[in-house]
Amino acid sequence: xxxxxxxxxxxxxxxxxxxxxxxxxxxxxxxxxxxxxxxxxxxxxxxxxxxxxxxxxxxxxxxxxxxxxxxxxxxxxxxxxxx
Numbered sequence: 001x002x003x004x005x006x007x008x009x010x011x012x013x014x015x016x017x018x019x020x021x022x023x024x025x026x027x028x029x030x031x032x033x034x035x036x037x038x039x040x041x042x043x044x045x046x047x048x049x050x051x052x053x054x055x056x057x058x059x060x061x062x063x064x065x066x067x068x069x070x071x072x073x074x075x076x077x078x079x080x081x082x083x
Contacts, residue, residue, distance in 0.1 A: 006082075008031075012035070016047075027050075029056070031056040036065070059081065
């Protein structure tokens with residue numbers, strides 16, 4: 001018997017607009033949606049609630065995508081958490 005694995009999605013800029021819509025569209029039971037936001041934590045929290053209302057699990061981090069080291073750190077965190 002094989003163990004079911006959680007589907008993992010990574011969206012950049014998922015706190016508002018098109019990014020939020022993508023996060024919600026990809027949300028489903030058994031899916032963890034990782035996304036980053038630039039500065040508006042309240043908007044990120046709203047996205048997380050929308051993901052969870054759609055049946056997914058949300059994880060988000062504040063990341064300056066103009067910084068290579070910040071992006072690398074974010075991806076390392078996602079890989080550690082998601083496996």
